Amino acid sequence: ITITQSSQLTTSTFDYVIVGGGTAGLVIANRLTENPHVSVLVLEAGGSDQGIVAAEAPFLGPTLTPNTPFDWNYTVTPQASLNGRSFPYPRGHILGGSSSVNYMVHQVGTNEDWNRLAAVSGDPGWAWNNMRQYISKTEKFVPPIDGHNTTGQFIPSLHGFNGEVLCSLPGGNQTIDSRVIATTQQLAEFPFNQDTMGGDHSLLGVGWMQSTDGGGIRSSSSTSYLAQANSRPNLTVLINATVLKLIQTGTSGSLKAFRSVQFANTGATSVATCSGLRTVTARKEVILSAGSIGSTQILQLSGIGDAKKLASLKIPSTINNPNVGENLSDHPLLPNVFSVKGNLSFDGILRDPNQINNAVGQWISSRTGIFSNNVANHYGFARLPPSSTIFKTTHDPAAGPTSPHWEMVFANFWFNPTVALPATGSFMTIVTVVISPTSRGSITLASSNPFDKPLINPNFLSTDFDIFAMRESVKAIKRFLAAPAWSDYVIGPFGDAFSKAKTDAQIEKYIRGLATTIFHPVGTASMTSAKSSAGVVNPDLTVKGAAGLRVVDASVFPFVPSSHTQGPVYLLAERAADIIKAAA
Numbered sequence: 001i002t003i004t005q006s007s008q009l010t011t012s013t014f015d016y017v018i019v020g021g022g023t024a025g026l027v028i029a030n031r032l033t034e035n036p037h038v039s040v041l042v043l044e045a046g047g048s049d050q051g052i053v054a055a056e057a058p059f060l061g062p063t064l065t066p067n068t069p070f071d072w073n074y075t076v077t078p079q080a081s082l083n084g085r086s087f088p089y090p091r092g093h094i095l096g097g098s099s100s101v102n103y104m105v106h107q108v109g110t111n112e113d114w115n116r117l118a119a120v121s122g123d124p125g126w127a128w129n130n131m132r133q134y135i136s137k138t139e140k141f142v143p144p145i146d147g148h149n150t151t152g153q154f155i156p157s158l159h160g161f162n163g164e165v166l167c168s169l170p171g172g173n174q175t176i177d178s179r180v181i182a183t184t185q186q187l188a189e190f191p192f193n194q195d196t197m198g199g200d201h202s203l204l205g206v207g208w209m210q211s212t213d214g215g216g217i218r219s220s221s222s223t224s225y226l227a228q229a230n231s232r233p234n235l236t237v238l239i240n241a242t243v244l245k246l247i248q249t250g251t252s253g254s255l256k257a258f259r260s261v262q263f264a265n266t267g268a269t270s271v272a273t274c275s276g277l278r279t280v281t282a283r284k285e286v287i288l289s290a291g292s293i294g295s296t297q298i299l300q301l302s303g304i305g306d307a308k309k310l311a312s313l314k315i316p317s318t319i320n321n322p323n324v325g326e327n328l329s330d331h332p333l334l335p336n337v338f339s340v341k342g343n344l345s346f347d348g349i350l351r352d353p354n355q356i357n358n359a360v361g362q363w364i365s366s367r368t369g370i371f372s373n374n375v376a377n378h379y380g381f382a383r384l385p386p387s388s389t390i391f392k393t394t395h396d397p398a399a400g401p402t403s404p405h406w407e408m409v410f411a412n413f414w415f416n417p418t419v420a421l422p423a424t425g426s427f428m429t430i431v432t433v434v435i436s437p438t439s440r441g442s443i444t445l446a447s448s449n450p451f452d453k454p455l456i457n458p459n460f461l462s463t464d465f466d467i468f469a470m471r472e473s474v475k476a477i478k479r480f481l482a483a484p485a486w487s488d489y490v491i492g493p494f495g496d497a498f499s500k501a502k503t504d505a506q507i508e509k510y511i512r513g514l515a516t517t518i519f520h521p522v523g524t525a526s527m528t529s530a531k532s533s534a535g536v537v538n539p540d541l542t543v544k545g546a547a548g549l550r551v552v553d554a555s556v557f558p559f560v561p562s563s564h565t566q567g568p569v570y571l572l573a574e575r576a577a578d579i580i581k582a583a584a
């Protein structure tokens with residue numbers, strides 16, 4: 001059952017308390033309550049995702065962030081390598097978490113990502129050979145909304161058809177689709193990739209996007225894992241409940257137990273003025289699934305972090321671990337906008353309120369039309385050539401020899417998150433992304449007030465490798481568009497900065513003035529081997545030095561996967577549920 005008021009709770013003790021009803025949290029909630037004798041409470045700060053058109057119509061997903069009630073509305077600290085710019089850093093503040101507000105691109109990382117995780121953590125259970133099994137538990141591949149023949153657009157044998165989350169191929173033409181595919185035939189540098197999910201199949205090349213939607217509707221952890229389990233009497237999901245901290249409940253040998261959770265109604269600005277302050281306790285475990293930012297913040301507010309830094313905020317230290325909040329790793333994004341001929345781009349529709357209303361109406365009445373489809377139909381991944389000068393000074397940071405260094409995503413409209421659509425013009429955007437970044441940042445508390453936003457510093461493009469890879473991605477997409485397929489369509493780079501970006505120095509200047517995030521923060525509660533004092537969690541996701549406490553969310557990945565991160569989080573959470581069940 002999902003409830004909205006803490007007064008509806010009939011008990012304060014559950015077998016498990018899950019903090020955060022997001023992507024990972026709702027997977028754990030579903031799997032643990034498969035056993036009717038196990039009781040689970042989920043505490044979620046955000047509200048319901050039901051009845052919100054933008055959370056359902058795939059194309060409208062990007063309107064859910066930033067600066068909305070569905071977003072935590074964080075910003076990054078001024079980024080030293082991006083001309084001191086600060087910009088939004090979206091995270092879902094809604095049931096389903098970021099899976100309810102994200103762009104739904106579906107991938108699971110490369111086999112090398114998972115094998116590296118197994119090597120770093122010393123747990124072979126994280127290797128791809130073992131993780132592969134969870135695809136069939138998460139994925140339910142369904143036909144695209146337009147019912148077209150998908151032969152050759154994905155490899156069915158790699159996929160699951162009976163899992164929880166709906167996945168599908170694009171169900172509408174983006175009008176540049178045939179040009180993208182033709183380019184893969186015209187340029188050897190950019191081969192066609194028949195399946196872009198990753199795992200058993202290489203991510204390298206350009207192919208059809210797979211999205212977590214079905215029937216023209218977003219599929220999130222809420223519409224899938226939770227919807228399937230919500231009627232179980234042993235599951236309670238309390239929304240509008242913001243967790244303030246964990247409370248130590250004793251010791252277990254040398255470990256400190258944290259089985260109590262303090263929370264209050266969402267919406268307050270300080271502990272003194274909050275309402276509904278309450279504590280619940282887990283008989284077995286508390287599972288932190290509040291995401292790369294939320295879980296880190298809660299750990300630090302509970303005294304689990306750098307004792308010196310916490311002392312300066314007058315937070316008593318419980319477990320001194322300076323690694324908490326460090327190692328923040330994210331994929332930087334660059335929206336490269338090109339002017340194009342004609343009026344086939346979507347910009348005409350997107351700047352005309354009448355056409356938008358019609359498209360919303362069509363989506364509401366039949367789940368069809370432009371808003372039933374995701375914002376992109378194609379994307380591709382590539383490696384830097386081995387002869388690249390950067391490898392003379394930098395060890396190759398990719399997850400392995402067949403994992404990508406950078407990504408490109410194609411959208412036939414203006415897709416520049418930080419700049420509004422101009423009043424006239426037709427555009428195409430090729431977003432490029434550094435996929436194997438070496439920059440590392442941090443999340444630190446701004447104050448001891450749990451309602452204050454933490455200081456988020458991803459430290460984007462602060463290493464030679466990252467700026468090199470982004471620079472080469474800009475050159476590569478220009479080569480991509482030099483294919484005959486584009487000769488009668490693309491006019492050229494849009495805007496002064498991009499038009500002038502010709503030499504390496506000019507391209508770097510352009511990048512530093514424009515780059516932002518593709519929303520994939522990980523690493524702030526990194527998994528390391530059980531023997532290691534580096535990191536925050538052990539391979540079984542228990543918090544180092546703690547009893548009764550695990551972290552299960554994107555924060556535990558020590559390296560950002562070589563792909564979009566939602567799919568890796570689903571697989572991680574599925575295995576975590578097995579680990580938790582086995583420990584019970």
Ligand SMILES: Cc1cc2nc3c(=O)[nH]c(=O)nc-3n(C[C@H](O)[C@H](O)[C@H](O)COP(=O)(O)OP(=O)(O)OC[C@H]3O[C@@H](n4cnc5c(N)ncnc54)[C@H](O)[C@@H]3O)c2cc1C
Binds near residue numbers: 518
């Ligand atoms: C705008 C956007 C677009 C993205 N696009 C894609 C994409 O296309 N493809 C892809 O693969 N990935 C994408 N991602 C990334 C992906 O969605 C995330 O990596 C993934 O969902 C993270 O899952 P999680 O479980 O770690 O955290 P989340 O899903 O964010 O869950 C954390 C939950 O905890 C709750 N919470 C946090 N703090 C508290 C607290 N103190 N008390 C109570 N509850 C709390 C939050 O409200 C949230 O519901 C995108 C992310 C965003 C934000």
